[in-house]
Amino acid sequence: xxxxxxxxxxxxxxxxxxxxxxxxxxxxxxxxxxxxxxxxxxxxxxxxxxxxxxxxxxxxxxxxxxxxxxxxxxxxxxxxxxxxxxxxxxxxxxxxxxxxxxxxxxxxxxxxxxxxxxxxxxxxxxxxxxxxxxxxxxxxxxxxxxxxxxxxxxxxxxxxxxxxxxxxxxxxxxxxxxxxxxxxxxxxxxxxxxxxxxxxxxxxxxxxxxxxxxxxxxxxxxxxxxxxxxxxxxxxxxxxxxxxxxxxxxxxxxxxxxxxxxxxxxxxxxxxxxxxxxxxxxxxxxxxxxxxxxxxxxxxxxxxxxxxxxxxxxxxxxxxxxxxxxxxxxxxxxxxxxxxxxxxxxxxxxxxxxxxxx
Numbered sequence: 001x002x003x004x005x006x007x008x009x010x011x012x013x014x015x016x017x018x019x020x021x022x023x024x025x026x027x028x029x030x031x032x033x034x035x036x037x038x039x040x041x042x043x044x045x046x047x048x049x050x051x052x053x054x055x056x057x058x059x060x061x062x063x064x065x066x067x068x069x070x071x072x073x074x075x076x077x078x079x080x081x082x083x084x085x086x087x088x089x090x091x092x093x094x095x096x097x098x099x100x101x102x103x104x105x106x107x108x109x110x111x112x113x114x115x116x117x118x119x120x121x122x123x124x125x126x127x128x129x130x131x132x133x134x135x136x137x138x139x140x141x142x143x144x145x146x147x148x149x150x151x152x153x154x155x156x157x158x159x160x161x162x163x164x165x166x167x168x169x170x171x172x173x174x175x176x177x178x179x180x181x182x183x184x185x186x187x188x189x190x191x192x193x194x195x196x197x198x199x200x201x202x203x204x205x206x207x208x209x210x211x212x213x214x215x216x217x218x219x220x221x222x223x224x225x226x227x228x229x230x231x232x233x234x235x236x237x238x239x240x241x242x243x244x245x246x247x248x249x250x251x252x253x254x255x256x257x258x259x260x261x262x263x264x265x266x267x268x269x270x271x272x273x274x275x276x277x278x279x280x281x282x283x284x285x286x287x288x289x290x291x292x293x294x295x296x297x298x299x300x301x302x303x304x305x306x307x308x309x310x311x312x313x314x315x316x317x318x319x320x321x322x323x324x325x326x327x328x329x330x331x332x333x334x335x336x337x338x339x340x341x342x343x344x345x346x347x348x349x350x351x352x353x354x355x356x357x358x
Contacts, residue, residue, distance in 0.1 A: 019077055136305060224264060227261075233268075273290050274287075290346055326348075335351060336351045
């Protein structure tokens with residue numbers, strides 16, 4: 001089967017064309033050598049000497065060389081084409097298996113570390129990425145359905161109850177207010193999803209300019225100072241007065257605000273949340289530290305996924321999109337985001353590159 005595919009392949013036809021061109025060149029060279037040799041012998045020995053034996057030997061040698069070259073070229077063409085077709089068939093077989101059964105199949109590697117192995121590795125990495133994205137899409141769909149079911153069920157229950165109850169102006173006003181609040185929460189969820197998608201497509205890079213990261217952090221601290229006082233949490237800004245960074249001011253403000261908001265919500269009541277801005281080796285750093293329960297090490301890589309929420313956070317307000325937005329802003333600005341144990345609590349660190357450009 002493989003040999004039949006080899007002989008029918010376009011690669012084999014191209015190899016035959018190359019062999020034919022190579023054969024013509026070799027034939028021309030051999031003819032030139034043959035005629036030149038006879039001319040040289042005639043000049044040296046004259047025409048009176050019988051050259052038939054010598055000529056026959058040369059012709060026989062040239063025919064043997066030509067036949068040997070053709071045989072070797074044909075064998076090389078078949079072997080090279082067979083190897084190429086074999087690797088292509090492996091890719092085709094894996095592609096058909098993926099279309100039939102799913103994304104769990106991968107192209108086998110032969111360990112030769114040649115260009116075909118590199119192609120297989122790249123395709124396998126692409127399949128890994130597609131499988132990851134498909135898993136994230138499924139998770140997002142499930143989480144959206146779960147998070148929307150609660151407010152929509154509440155709204156339907158209230159409307160059905162109001163439909164069967166006598167009209168009451170005060171009750172109707174409360175019903176309308178609660179329904180509007182639930183609708184705002186649903187619309188806010190979709191607005192956050194749209195905003196994250198906009199950031200991830202890098203549609204806002206036109207707003208990049210030179211900024212002072214400490215100034216942005218100071219505005220966030222001032223905004224959330226009242227919220228921190230409500231839970232007796234001390235909100236502190238520390239670090240350098242000037243931390244230059246290049247980026248989108250609104251997006252950086254939103255990212256820092258989400259981190260501070262999370263620190264206040266999930267930190268220890270009566271504790272402290274510290275925002276620290278520093279310049280280190282030409283790069284900009286901002287760290288938000290709290291003294292709450294923190295995040296288990298095995299879950300830290302998942303918290304930046306959309307709608308992902310820790311078990312202890314499911315009963316607090318939110319939809320699991322805040323850290324997803326922070327991660328999107330960090331990627332847009334070429335920043336590294338890291339989570340560290342504060343013992344107790346959590347430290348979220350954003351480190352921008354020296355140029356602070358994506």
